[in-house]
Each structure stands twice: as C-alpha cells, then as structure tokens.
Amino acid sequence: VLKKRFRCTPxxxxxRARERRRRDDAHDTMEETDLTVPVSTGTTILACAYRNxxxxxxxxxxxxxxYVANRASDKITQICDNVWMxxxxxxxxxxxVAAYVKRMVEEHAMERNGGGGTGTENEPMMMVDVRLVAKLxxxxxxxxxxxxxxxMIIAGWDRIRGAQVYGxxxxxxxxxxxxSVSGSGSAxxxxxxxNTYKENMExxxxxxxMTEAISLAIARDASSGGVIRLVTxxxxxxxxxxxxxxxxxxxxxxxxQVAGATxxxxxx
Numbered sequence: 001v002l003k004k005r006f007r008c009t010p011x012x013x014x015x016r017a018r019e020r021r022r023r024d025d026a027h028d029t030m031e032e033t034d035l036t037v038p039v040s041t042g043t044t045i046l047a048c049a050y051r052n053x054x055x056x057x058x059x060x061x062x063x064x065x066x067y068v069a070n071r072a073s074d075k076i077t078q079i080c081d082n083v084w085m086x087x088x089x090x091x092x093x094x095x096x097v098a099a100y101v102k103r104m105v106e107e108h109a110m111e112r113n114g115g116g117g118t119g120t121e122n123e124p125m126m127m128v129d130v131r132l133v134a135k136l137x138x139x140x141x142x143x144x145x146x147x148x149x150x151x152m153i154i155a156g157w158d159r160i161r162g163a164q165v166y167g168x169x170x171x172x173x174x175x176x177x178x179x180s181v182s183g184s185g186s187a188x189x190x191x192x193x194x195n196t197y198k199e200n201m202e203x204x205x206x207x208x209x210m211t212e213a214i215s216l217a218i219a220r221d222a223s224s225g226g227v228i229r230l231v232t233x234x235x236x237x238x239x240x241x242x243x244x245x246x247x248x249x250x251x252x253x254x255x256x257q258v259a260g261a262t263x264x265x266x267x268x
Contacts, residue, residue, distance in 0.1 A: 044186060106126070130161065
C-alpha cells in the first residue's frame with residue numbers, strides 16, 4: 001500500500017483579516033488607556049538677579065512622558081528687549097501665553113513710546129516695565145488656571161526698579177524673589193540653591209552658579225537634559241549663551257563628555 005505524503009504548510013492569514021485584527025487590537029488598547037490623564041512634561045528653569053542685571057537659564061529637553069520629543073528646544077522666550085520668559089509645563093500652553101503677552105506688550109509700547117527699535121541711536125530699544133509684563137502673564141495664568149499647565153518665570157531689567165525676577169507657578173500666583181526656579185528638576189536643586197546663593201553676585205559668578213545648578217538637575221532628573229541655555233540682561237542689552245554637555249558639572253561619578261566642541265556665545 002502506497003502512503004501518500006502530504007507536506008504541512010503553515011496556514012496564512014489573508015491580508016484583510018490581518019488588517020482587521022490589527023484595528024481590533026488597537027481599538028482594545030485605546031479603550032484600556034485613560035486619555036484624560038495629562039501628558040507628563042519636565043524641565044528645569046532658573047532666573048537670578050545679580051549686581052547689574054539678571055540671568056535666565058534652562059535646559060533644552062522637551063519630553064512627552066518618557067519620550068524625548070526635542071533635545072535642543074529653547075525654553076527662554078523674548079517678550080521685549082529687556083524682558084524674557086522662562087517656560088515650563090506644557091509647551092503648547094506656555095508658547096501661547098508668551099505669544100499673547102508679547103502682543104499686548106508691543107501694543108502697550110507703541111501707545112506709550114511710539115514703537116520699539118533695534119537698539120541704535122535712531123531706533124531705541126523697546127523697553128517696558130518688568131513688573132507690567134509679569135502682571136500680564138499672571139493675569140492670563142490665573143484666569144485660565146483650570147485649563148493651563150504652565151509654570152513661568154519673568155525676568156528682566158528696567159530703569160525704574162533695576163533687575164527683577166518674578167515666579168508664576170501653576171495656579172497663577174506671582175512672587176518676586178532674588179531667584180526663582182521651576183520645573184520637574186527644581187526639586188533636586190532647591191537645597192543646593194538655598195545653600196550656595198549669594199546676594200549681589202558679579203555676572204560671571206552668577207552665570208557659573210546657575211550653570212552648575214542646571215547641570216546638577218540634569219544629572220538627577222530624567223526629564224531634563226541637553227544643552228544649557230543662558231540669557232543675560234543688563235542696561236546695555238542682552239546676550240545669549242549655550243553651554244554644551246562637555247562643559248557641564250560632572251556629578252556622582254558620571255563619565256566626562258568627549259571634548260571637541262566649544263561653548264558658543266551670541267549677541268542679541
């Protein structure tokens with residue numbers, strides 16, 4: 001008797017059935033996920049007044065939960081020539097708040113001074129009161145406190161009150177202080193800041209102190225990282241700096257960054 005041999009071939013699923021099964025699995029996953037939970041964002045921002053001006057500092061990592069959406073973002077936004085804003089929380093919320101405040105400040109400057117300029121003799125800088133910008137920001141944050149996930153720091157220099165720093169945390173309150181820190185990384189450096197802060201620091205000392213503080217936050221906080229951006233504001237204008245990871249303070253036995261790049265400085 002001859003036995004016929006049959007080859008067993010794996011059963012394949014038709015393409016349409018595979019696509020239908022994939023959609024069903026995705027639908028089940030969406031039903032199990034609570035879409036009302038807010039996206040977790042993190043950062044470290046810091047502003048401090050020194051003898052003749054103010055310095056703002058921030059890391060550059062934008063995160064969406066555990067995913068790094070942008071490793072080189074700029075969280076320090078210019079409102080006018082003498083006032084800048086540090087942003088933490090939801091990137092969309094803080095960017096819109098900054099845009100609203102900037103528009104209102106420009107309208108105020110045009111009505112009061114006839115517009116701004118580039119900082120030359122023919123076109124003087126558009127300077128406004130730092131406290132005015134802080135109050136406008138606080139008003140928007142407070143009136144929309146149920147909708148916004150935004151913590152901001154307003155800092156700048158004006159001819160009336162000199163260097164000023166205002167912290168505007170979640171909820172829309174406002175506090176003037178010698179220095180202000182916010183973001184997920186701030187919890188890791190509050191003790192360091194309180195223990196090492198000095199009044200009337202010189203510019204170089206203040207910038208070095210803030211760079212070390214942000215470096216320590218980056219080492220501890222998984223939601224902070226990238227480069228450290230600095231903005232220094234004084235009576236003659238403002239300057240921007242970018243401190244690369246190789247120049248960050250080494251913490252807890254970390255491996256040093258590979259050399260080969262330099263710190264860049266740009267005039268604004």
